[in-house]
Amino acid sequence: MQSMASRWSVALGRPQTQNARPQIDVDSIDLQDSDPEVRGEALAGLAERGDARAIGYLAEHLDADCRVYELDAAEKLASPLLLDALQKIAGNLIASEVGGYWLGRLKAAIAACTVTAHANVAVLDVRNPVQHANARRPGMGERP
Secondary structure (H helix, E strand, O other): OOOHHHHHHHHHOOOOOOOOOOOOOHHHOOOOOOOHHHHHHHHHHHHHHOOHHHHHHHHHHOOOOOOHHHHHHHHHHOOHHHHHHHHHHHHOOOHHHOOHHHHHHHHHHHHHHHHHHHHHHHHHHHOOHHHHHHHHOOOOOOOO
């Protein structure tokens, strides 16, 4: 069985010795590890790399009981695919839960995913000049 430090090193893609090259075997990352610290480090490593497995994991695990490392990963990924789940968490908070570090991380994740969602819409809009041309063209009987 691997030591905790060794499992963290693999999760983060860090070399296990000073002379080792910083490589990561992405197939060896285990987001289902029994240790939440190792899962969190693995998720952080995947999020840093923009790995789609992190988005899939978060899509399944983001809920009111999620951990800060999951919110941090959602912020790093800034994926509009996570926005609904994050907003649902925020919408279901009770008054006693509003405040603290966890809520700050939730707000940061929502903000990052929102900015990306709006940017994606703008990019799609700009990439379709025919749509813009048709939208600006006056219809029959309209003044130019």
